[in-house]
Amino acid sequence: MVFKTDQWFGVLLLCSSTFKAGGVQITTNMIPTIVDRHVRAEITADIMNYTIDVNRYNLDLSGITSFVFEIKACHLFEYVLLSSSDVRNSSEPLYEIIFYNSYNLYFLITYCSHDSLNSRNCNMEEFNHQIELNCTMYLPFWISWAGGDIRVGTGIDVSANVLGNVTNTNNFEVRSIGVFTRRRHEERNWKIQIEVSDKFAGYFDSCSMDNTKSDMVVVGEIKCSEMRCATSCGMSKTCMGYNFNSAMNRCELLWFGSDVVTDIPHHTEAGWKFYSKCFNGKTACLGCYF
Numbered sequence: 001m002v003f004k005t006d007q008w009f010g011v012l013l014l015c016s017s018t019f020k021a022g023g024v025q026i027t028t029n030m031i032p033t034i035v036d037r038h039v040r041a042e043i044t045a046d047i048m049n050y051t052i053d054v055n056r057y058n059l060d061l062s063g064i065t066s067f068v069f070e071i072k073a074c075h076l077f078e079y080v081l082l083s084s085s086d087v088r089n090s091s092e093p094l095y096e097i098i099f100y101n102s103y104n105l106y107f108l109i110t111y112c113s114h115d116s117l118n119s120r121n122c123n124m125e126e127f128n129h130q131i132e133l134n135c136t137m138y139l140p141f142w143i144s145w146a147g148g149d150i151r152v153g154t155g156i157d158v159s160a161n162v163l164g165n166v167t168n169t170n171n172f173e174v175r176s177i178g179v180f181t182r183r184r185h186e187e188r189n190w191k192i193q194i195e196v197s198d199k200f201a202g203y204f205d206s207c208s209m210d211n212t213k214s215d216m217v218v219v220g221e222i223k224c225s226e227m228r229c230a231t232s233c234g235m236s237k238t239c240m241g242y243n244f245n246s247a248m249n250r251c252e253l254l255w256f257g258s259d260v261v262t263d264i265p266h267h268t269e270a271g272w273k274f275y276s277k278c279f280n281g282k283t284a285c286l287g288c289y290f
Contacts, residue, residue, distance in 0.1 A: 025068075025193050025261065026193065026261050026286065027191055027192070027193040027261065027262045028191065028192060028262075029189065029190070029191055030052065030054075030179075030190045030191070030192050031052075031188075031189065031190065032051075032052050032078070032179045032180050032181045032188070032190055033050060033051060033052050033179075033180040033181070034180070034181055034182070035050050035180050035181070035182050036182070039079075039182075040096070040110075041081070041094060041096040041110050041112045041122060042110065042112060042122035042124075044090075045090060045091070046090050047081060047090045047094075047096070048081060048083055048085075048088040048089070048090040048094075048176070048178050049088070049090070050079075050178075050180050051079070051081055051088075051178025051179055051180045052178060052179055052180060053088065053176065053177075053178055054067075054176075054177040054178065054179065054192060055176055055177065063173075064174070065144055065145055065146040065174075066142060066143065066144040066145070066146070066158045067080070067082070067142065067143045067144075067177055067192075068140065068141075068142045068156055068158065068192075068193040069140070069141055069142075069179075069190055069191060069192045069193065070138035070139060070140045070141070070190065070191040070193075071099075071138065071139055071141070071188065071189070071190055072134075072135070072136070072137060072138045072139070072188065072189045072190075073133065073135065073187075073188035073189070074133060074135040075101060075133070076099045076100050076101045076105070076133065077098075077099075077100045077181055077182040078098070078099045078100070078179065078180075078181050079096065079097070079098050079179060079180050079181070079182070080096075080097045080098075080099075080143060080177070080178075080179050081094055081095070081096055081097075081177065081178040081179070082094060082095040082096075082097070082143070082145060082174045082176075082177055083174065083175065083176045083177070083178070084172040084173060084174065084175055085175060085176060086175035086176055087176075088176050088178065093111075093112060093113050093170070093172050094111075094112050095109065095110065095111055095112075095145065095150055095168075095174075096108070096109075096110040096112065097109055097110075097143055097150075097152060098110075099141070101131075101133060105128065105129050105130070105131040105133075106126060106127065106128045107126075107127055107128075107152055107163070107164070108124055108125070108126050108127075109124070109125050109127075109150055109152065109164070109166045110122050110123065110124040111123050111124075111150070111166065111168050111170075113170060123166075125164070125166050127152070127163060127164035129163050131154065138189075138191060139154070140154060140155050140156045141153070141154055142154075142155065142156065142157075142158045144158050144159070145174060147171060148167060148168040148169060148170070148171030148172075149165055149166075149167050149168075150165060150166045150167070150168060151164070151165040152164055152165070156193070179192075199279055200234065200277060200278070200279055201278045201279055202234060203278040203285075204230055204233070204234075204241065204242070204275035204276060204277060204278060204285075205275065205276050205278055205285035205287065205288055206273055206274065206275050206276075207274070207276060207285065207287050207288040209266070209273070209274060209287075210273060211268055211269060211270050211271065211272065211273070212266050212267075212268060212269070212272065212273060212274050213243050213266060213267060213268075213269040213272040213274060214241065214243055214254055214264055214265065214266045214274040214287070215265040215266055215267060216240070216241065216254040216255060216256055216257065216264060216265070217254065217255045217256070217257040218252045218253070218254060219236075219238055219239065219253050219254065219255045220232070220236075220239070220251075220252070220253035221250070221251070221252050221253070222250075222251050222253075223248075223249050223250060223251070224249060224251050225249065226244050226246065226251070228251070229242050229244050229251035229253075230242065230275065232251070232253060233253050233254075233275075233277065234277075236253065238253075238255050239253045239254065239255060239277070240254060240255055240256055240276070240277050240286060241254045241264075241274060241275055241276040241277050241286070241287055242254055242274075242275055243272050243273070243274050243275075244272070244273055244275065245271045245272050245273075246271070246273075247271050248271070254274075261286065264276070264286070264287050274287060275287075276288060
C-alpha cells in the first residue's frame, strides 16, 4: 500500500482494471507564443521550437484524432502544428494548419514528410470561407486527422461544419501539438479542449489546497476512513475526486456534472480537503489545472 506523502495520496486498488474517465475533456485557457518573423514548415527547420507545447499540461495525446480550440481575436494569423514526434522533432512528419483572415477566413493545410532539417517535401492546399470574426467573442474550430483525412471545421462538434479537407495516404499518429501566432500588438486568447487519458493512475492529488471543499456534484456521501473514501472513488468510473473531513470522517464522492470541464468550483471550509483523480502516470491531476 502506498501511503501519504506531503501532497500525494496513493491507493492500491483491489482490482487491475483500467478505469475510464467517461470521455471527460478539459477546456483551459492558453496564450500562444508570438513569433515576429516569417516561419513556415517547408522553410523553417526548427518550426516546432516556436510553438507552445499543448502537452505541457501532461495530458496523454496518444491515440487522439482531433483537437478542439477557440480563439478570441480581431484578426487571425494562427498556426497549429501536429507532429508525429513525441519530442517535438521538427524533421519528423507533421501537419501545419494556418488560419488567417483578410476579407475572408483563409486556412492552409500543409503536410511535410520525413526529410532532412534543411530540405522538406511538403504539399499544401488552401481554402477560404466567409466567416466573420468578433473581437469580443470566442470562435470555435476543430481539426481532425483520423485515417489520414485531415479536416478543419467550425464549432465544437468534430465532423460538423467542415470547411475543407486533405487526404494524406502516408498516415501517421499525432504525438505532439504546438501552437503560435504571428499577430503582434493585439490581444488574443485561446481555449483548448483535450480529452483526458482514460488510464487512472491510482493516485489523488490535493493540489496543495488545505481547508478547501470542491463544489462539484456529490454522487455519494459516506462516513468512513480516508483510505476507504479514496478506494471507493478509485473503483468508480463516475467519481473524479472527493472531499474528505478527517475530524468527522466524512467522505463526499464527486463528479464534474459535465463531460467538458472548464473549471472545478471550490470554496474555503475549515477541516475539509479536496483530492482530484490523476491520470497518465499521476502527471495529469484534473483539479490542479484551474
